[in-house]
Amino acid sequence: MVYYVHLLKGLLSPNTFSYQIMRAEAIRGLWKKVILLTLLSTILFTFSGYLGIGMDFLTKEITDLSRQEFEMEKLFATVGRLIWGMIFSMLVLFGFSVILWAILDMSYKKIVVVQLFVLCILLLEKAVLLPFHIWLGIGPEASPFSFGVIAAYLTSSSILVYFFSQISLFTVWAIFFQYKALKGLSERSPKTVLLVIILAHLVIWLVSALLSYLEIEKLI
Template sequence: MHKEVRLFRGLINPSFFFYQLKDMEDVKGYRKKVFHLVWMSIIVFGLISSFGIGMDPLSKEITTLSPVTYELEKFLFFLGRLLGGLLYAAIILFFCSLIFWTISDEGEYRKLVMTQGVVLLVLLLEQLSYIPLSLFFSLEWYSSPLSLGVITQYVTSKTYVIYLMGSFTLFKAWVFFIQYKGIKRLTGQKNWIIWLVILLTNLFIWSLNALLAYLSISTLL
């Protein structure tokens, strides 16, 4: 089969999507899909930064910086977010796929990247959900009502723990479902191995995300 991969179908009907993906002899349009996904990630991160989301530490320095310096800092922040979008896409698409590929008996790496392409779409939707939460409700990402961060703030005041738990959202549950469907279909591994690798991989990424957020707050406030 040489049909082109339609990633958005993976959001709507993952079972049928991965059935087709497994039967494909070659992943047609692979490079184009990866290119579009990376650019989509960069655009989403750039869009979020254009609303000033995440600029609170810099905004507090507005009275101590000259107008020129402040505008330069804003530009560097925007540029950093664009690079962050690039790195984010690279980690989700290639790093995670590489881990899943290590437990694969028959799954092809490119097909696992396409699986993570569907995952990236879900995660970018999650990123976009932070825009209305920030603009209309003044909520930080870890205080999203769709995450465990809200409940955690009533239990502990430890910043890192709040960030870590705030990383687990309903979108991540969706990610778990897609990853299981895709990896199960493509690798044929045992269920407990698949779930263990999915859990450990995502926990690593959440922990890294929480650590980066914690270090950013700690050094800029």
């Protein structure tokens, strides 16, 4: 059976996708979708950087910098976002796949296909949040779709707020999609597959929270 990668169909029909990818003997259209989503990721991250999303440290420095210095800092930070947009897509598609492949012992290529849909979900979240920032000035840590807002009321710890802001309706959707697709590809029990997926996400959320806390844009 030849499986042709169709992102919209797969997202709308996860059960059908799970059945098809489990029985696929050949995959077509994978690398075209990899290039497309990497390009979309780069555009989204660059545009977010241009709008100043997630770059509060620049706002804090605006009174200490001249107009020219501020624009230069903003340019460097935006370039950093551009680079991070490419790295982000590569990590989701290939880095996460390596973790699952190493632990669950399944087809690496098929995992990458599943991760295409996960990346699509995560980019959709970023796109949905853009209007909230433009019109309401809401940053990713205060997303109405995440637990970041609740965490901000319960704790003053920035790193905890950043961590819980990573947990959103979209990431839950991504985990659900991964589980539905991958449980049929692994010889491990469904509970083990789910546990590995959740633990991998927890590690990623912790790293992302740490990078946000350290304001990684300053280092790029």
